[in-house]
Amino acid sequence: MNFKSHALSLAEFTAYYSPLWNKEIMNEYPESVTDYPREWVDLLQELSDEELFDVDCKRPVEKLKGTSFETFMRTIKALCDIPKITSVPELPLEDWAFQGVKKKKRHEIQKIVPVLKKVRDEKKFDYVVDIGGGVGHLSRVLSHYHGIPSISIDQNVEFQKIGIGRLKKFRKIEGAQDVTFMNITFGKKEDAPELEKIFNKHSLGLGLHTCGVLANTLIQNTIDHHTMGLLNFGCCYHTLKAHIDFPLSSFYKENNYPVLNLYGFTLATRSHAETTLDAYKTKVRVKNYRYAFHLFLMKNFGKKNFIEVGECHLSTYWKPFHIYISEKLNFLGLKHEFTNEDFDLFYDSKEIQKNLRVMFLCNVIRWQLGRVLEIYLQVDRCLYLEENGYEVKLEQYFEESLSPRNLGILALNN
Ligand SMILES: C[S@@+](CC[C@H](N)C(=O)[O-])C[C@H]1O[C@@H](n2cnc3c(N)ncnc32)[C@H](O)[C@@H]1O
Structure with a gap:
């Protein structure tokens, strides 16, 4: 595009x-x-x-x-x-791997996994860092059933306790890799040294529904740490602050493109x-x-x-x-x-x-205008990543009826 x-x-x-x-x-x-x-x-x-x-x-x-x-x-x-992601066949996975996972989340995971596998074959990143990974369903499926090591970061310790419990409960298959949970607040200065150790040129950032500014933090850290890239799905745009969190790109700023306000962000959400x-x-x-x-x-x-x-x-x-x-x-x-x-x-x-x-x-x-505003906002994020040396794709990953926040930004370093 x-x-x-x-x-x-x-x-x-x-x-x-x-x-x-x-x-x-x-x-x-x-x-x-x-x-x-x-x-x-x-x-x-x-x-x-x-x-x-x-x-x-x-x-x-x-x-x-x-x-x-x-x-x-x-x-x-x-x-x-x-465009919708070119339909990479979903990888077969038994129902037990998704026990306790809601239909919407299962659909999202099934769409994301084949894309990440393809990216790994091409770019050979070592592991993904799942930002705002919550209970870690995506990380678990990626690591245990598709051999991609993962680190799941979240600030919510309760979610992570549930996730750690699940790692032990669910059976693994041959070639399973580790999931590591890290309880940190992504973007907080105090947690920067911890982040330094894992966010680097061998890692790929992942954000499945990074609320509001969390998506921006992921984008900025990707750039600052020269990571391999990211795959991000935004949500909750109504929490963004006009002029501070949007726009990000020089292109929008230099051309004085309209800045969304609270009502615009809410409509986009x-x-x-x-x-x-x-x-x-x-x-x-x-x-x-x-x-x-x-x-x-x-x-x-x-x-x-x-x-x-x-x-x-x-x-x-x-x-x-x-x-x-x-x-x-x-x-x-x-x-x-x-x-x-x-x-x-x-x-x-x-x-x-x-x-x-x-x-x-x-x-x-x-x-009628909501989706246009959402895309307008996402395109700004894409341009910002492009301006910082990444090759970027914006695609629809999920069926809108199941998961309406379905726009994924895939940015990979050149
Ligand atoms: C919408 S949920 C998505 C959870 C998960 N990725 C999923 O798709 O099921 C957003 C998650 O981000 C976490 N979160 C929000 N801000 C964060 C931050 N600054 N650092 C770490 N986690 C954060 C929240 O605790 C929550 O679990």
Whole structure:
């Protein structure tokens, strides 16, 4: 992939649609909805639940053919067209090797292992250092069943205790190599001497879902220690800090490419996986109740800014509105004299229902942008590695439906 030319297309698109991603609809309502093309909202108003669900899943919808909204969706599809890993056959492994490993994790491991084996055949690295390895499923499978030694680093000692227990419990096969657990906080100055011993030109860094800045730390350490390279899958971008953690590359900085803010990072973190129609209907209901509560607070308590209102059981959203709102007002400690009937009348009123619909439709438009922002962010990381002498590939490793954070950066030294 030519990262620079792709970055340019992504940056232009990201800049053009910044009014949509750089704020949350509810936080700045009613001004926020005025940023959305009226004709798109009107078009979406005409769709059935099933058709809107298709739009949310980024599937083409007949009624949208030939419209500017369809062009918008097509552009997104093209920008998000990241190649899938060339299907290296999965290495056969008995079920017992994955005992206690969730379906999602098993799928991820099965996709990563053949790629790493191929890289090892070519580059002859000595071992992998699995950063944020957690309980060490990936390291164990790599070392015990595929002969690649591994060091699993995590700051969570409890996870590692479980992992060490598992090493003893599971049988190995001929040619099995060692898994070493190291309890350190990757990137912390005090732990640098320990890291020095293992992070070097003979090692390959591995990060399966390195949250937020942990991915950056892995990238920087790869460069600083001149390691063989890395294979990294990022996640939890909402914890990144604008201008500090993003952008990394000189290319983005010199060209003044748009810098994502908290809302952009959060949107990039959204799951892009397809869901079921039932899950979609629940999402509509959850949003409606949450937004109706916000509108109620605006109208009756003069509160315009976003307020954290806590979680509630999913079943609450299918009960009458007064049950939900009473719970939330209670949570916020707001005294009032409204009756249950007042609450339900508010929610069912034509005006509120109309507003909620528009807010939801704007969200359907906004959510389309999540994957573009994620790729925009990943391409910056790729460019930074390229600028520092690595040969880089960005590919989709996992089925999105099983593991939506499926973009892997493979960077190898020349
Ligand atoms: C999303 S989990 C991924 C776990 C594992 N790689 C997997 O795929 O199942 C992220 C892990 O990174 C660990 N972690 C986060 N920051 C870390 C740091 N600075 N140093 C070491 N471990 C860290 C957490 O404790 C957690 O186990």
